[in-house]
Amino acid sequence: MKKKKVVKTLGAMLLCTCLLAPTFTPSVFAQETTSHHHDYSISGFMTHEQMAKRLEQIERTSQGRVQVEVVGESNRGRDIYTARVGTGDKVVLIQSEIHGNEKTGTEAIMNMLQQLGNNSRQSQKIRDELTLVFMPKMNPDAAEMDKRRNDMTWAEVVEAFPQLAGASAPAWNYLARGISQSYDYGANPGFDVNRDFNPDLNYVPKAEDFPGRSSAPGWFITPEAQASRDVYKNLLEEFENVDVFVDLHHQGIYYVEGTDDRVTLSISGQFVPDPNSTDGAKYKEFADKYNYDFSRQLNVAVYDALNSMGNSPFGNVTLYSQGLDLPGTALGTYALNGSGTVLFEVTGQTQSFGQKERGKLVKAVERGLYGIIDGMVDGSVYDIDPEEYEDIPLTSRWPASRDGF
Numbered sequence: 001m002k003k004k005k006v007v008k009t010l011g012a013m014l015l016c017t018c019l020l021a022p023t024f025t026p027s028v029f030a031q032e033t034t035s036h037h038h039d040y041s042i043s044g045f046m047t048h049e050q051m052a053k054r055l056e057q058i059e060r061t062s063q064g065r066v067q068v069e070v071v072g073e074s075n076r077g078r079d080i081y082t083a084r085v086g087t088g089d090k091v092v093l094i095q096s097e098i099h100g101n102e103k104t105g106t107e108a109i110m111n112m113l114q115q116l117g118n119n120s121r122q123s124q125k126i127r128d129e130l131t132l133v134f135m136p137k138m139n140p141d142a143a144e145m146d147k148r149r150n151d152m153t154w155a156e157v158v159e160a161f162p163q164l165a166g167a168s169a170p171a172w173n174y175l176a177r178g179i180s181q182s183y184d185y186g187a188n189p190g191f192d193v194n195r196d197f198n199p200d201l202n203y204v205p206k207a208e209d210f211p212g213r214s215s216a217p218g219w220f221i222t223p224e225a226q227a228s229r230d231v232y233k234n235l236l237e238e239f240e241n242v243d244v245f246v247d248l249h250h251q252g253i254y255y256v257e258g259t260d261d262r263v264t265l266s267i268s269g270q271f272v273p274d275p276n277s278t279d280g281a282k283y284k285e286f287a288d289k290y291n292y293d294f295s296r297q298l299n300v301a302v303y304d305a306l307n308s309m310g311n312s313p314f315g316n317v318t319l320y321s322q323g324l325d326l327p328g329t330a331l332g333t334y335a336l337n338g339s340g341t342v343l344f345e346v347t348g349q350t351q352s353f354g355q356k357e358r359g360k361l362v363k364a365v366e367r368g369l370y371g372i373i374d375g376m377v378d379g380s381v382y383d384i385d386p387e388e389y390e391d392i393p394l395t396s397r398w399p400a401s402r403d404g405f
Contacts (some may be wrong), residue, residue, distance in 0.1 A: 042350045044358055045103045046110070048140045054110055055083055062117030065127065071135075071138045072227030073111035075152040078140040080227045083109075085134075086117045090376055091239045093339075094369065095135035095228060096195045096248040098330065099149075100142025101181065101350040103360065105248025108365035109136040128232070129377045131239070135231060139193050139224045146350055147183040149190030150222055155214035157221050164221075167210035169194075170190055171221065173328075181349065181374040194247075195326075195356075196225035197333035199286060202235055206280055210245035217326035228330060232337075244298060244372060245334040248288060248365060251345040253353075254318070260399040261316050265364050266345040267302050269295030271332035271391065283327070298340045298372055301381045303392050305371025306364060314364050318395040320345055344368060 046054065049123040059199030061070045065085055085112040096105030113134060116123050126132075137143050141151040170176075173196065174190035190292035196218040205219040212218070220226050235242050254263040283290070306314045320343055326332045335341040346361050347353070375381030 001059055001070070004138075014102045021336070022232055031177070033356055036068045037165060040350065040353060040356070042103070042146060045107065048137060048144055051106065051110070051137055052081070053115075055081055058110070058113050058117055062113075066117040071231055072223060074139065074141045075150055075223050076141045076157065077172035077236060078144070080138055080224065081136065082142065083113050083134045083136065084131065084233055085113065086129070088128055088130040089239065090129060091131045091133070091235055091242045092224045092233065092244040092246070092290040092335075092339045092373070092376070093135065093235065093242050094246040094248065095138050096286045096329070097137040097143050098139050098224070098228075098247065099192075099249065099349075100139050100147050100196075102148075102248070102250035103143070103350060104250065104346050104361045105344065105363055106136045106143075107358070107362045108248070108369065109134045111362070111366055112369065115244075125142060126373060126377055130373065131374070133231065133235065135228060138228060142190065142193075145183075145188065147188075147190070148192065148349075149180055149185065150193050150224055151188055153189050156235065161205050164205055164207050164210065164347075169211040171219065172177065172211040172213055173218070174338050184327070191222050192335040193224045194330060195224045195328040195329055196220060197229065197330050199238075199283070199327055199332075199333045199336040201229055201337065209302040209362055212328075214328070216328065216397060217333070225330075232334060236337075240280040242337075244332065244376070245331065246342045246344065246369065246372065247329075247331050248344045249346070251320075252349070253346065253347055255396045256316055256318055257394040257396040258400050259403050263304065263318050263347055263395060263400075264314060264361070265347070265368065266318045266320040266395050267299050267344075267368070268320050268322070268324075268343040268345075269299045269335075269393070271324050271326050271335055271341065273325055275336070279325075281403045283336055290336055291338065291340055292335075293386040294340035295342065297381050297384040298342050298375075299392070300384045300386075300388045301371045301375040302344075302368040305373075305374075306368055309319050309367075314360075314367060317392070318391040319389075320395060342372065 055068045059066050067084045069082050070079045071082050158164050173192040175185040177186045198217040205221055240349055274292055275283035275290050303317050306317050331341045
């Protein structure tokens with residue numbers, strides 16, 4: 001396992017390689033870790049330390065087919081990892097736990113790495129066609145504390161970026177008071193990392209861009225978003241394009257529109273208006289890169305894979321809210337930079353659902369991801385009619401039977 005040391009500068013985070021492999025000793029962060037702060041157990045989900053040990057084991061038993069690297073550090077100094085497998089010229093980047101209370105994606109990634117690193121004919125075929133880069137548990141402080149946002153104060157941001165001392169207000173996605181999703185942010189403030197991305201991958205934070213808003217780009221002020229951006233930029237430098245980006249999330253409890261069936265998973269490929277449209281004209285500099293049809297094809301591949309099992313809980317797949325304009329998300333930023341994008345939104349977050357149905361939900365994520373992978377390997381994803389995306393059932397907040405009351 002390669003180890004990198006992270007050095008903060010005013011405008012960027014520079015990553016320098018260290019040859020020493022990490023040692024897996026009892027966590028020095030134990031005093032910061034919250035087992036859970038609600039009524040539902042999450043003990044079945046792996047900790048950051050357990051994940052690191054498993055990554056080391058997978059790298060070793062794969063005989064080098066899986067390459068694990070430390071690519072950054074969280075604000076509290078926890079390692080952020082990538083696990084890379086395959087040598088193909090089509091690149092797929094998959095990240096999980098950008099929100100620390102959204103954990104099934106990490107479990108799915110670990111299971112897939114175990115399989116993709118074996119010596120089976122199918123795994124070898126995938127490795128020949130694709131380069132798969134997984135970024136599991138990429139917001140580890142939040143994951144350990146089982147909360148949505150990272151663990152970082154505005155004062156720490158200003159310390160890293162002194163030019164922001166003159167900002168009129170902290171970033172709009174910063175929370176420093178009150179209870180949100182059962183967590184006390186007054187005691188431990190933090191940022192929604194998934195609003196800290198910017199389509200300009202070389203953007204340097206400026207005071208006049210704060211506090212910003214949901215429909216405006218973010219700033220790369222959190223080390224977690226910086227790590228994701230740096231991985232993406234390095235892949236662009238190596239391959240010239242990141243073909244696919246997948247972000248693994250959770251959502252609340254929703255229903256398949258027109259039914260009483262609870263959603264297992266919602267998906268989406270739309271996060272900003274098409275730069276070639278009137279609504280998306282502000283993104284016109286990205287018009288030649290943006291490929292909405294490919295994003296729609298990828299999402300249909302996920303939908304078809306999950307519905308191929310017939311009448312099963314995996315079939316309750318819906319389309320996440322459309323008509324979004326969220327350039328500050330990782331999905332919005334990377335879509336504008338040319339990646340086909342897929343959002344996974346698994347039902348239930350830990351503060352409201354714990355680890356209930358954990359096994360089923362992890363398998364749903366795995367099956368959906370293999371829909372993308374298998375479709376790219378055999379070429380079938382490129383033959384999908386993008387308009388099939390519009391036929392995916394929509395999400396409803398309420399079951400249909402409620403309308404009768």
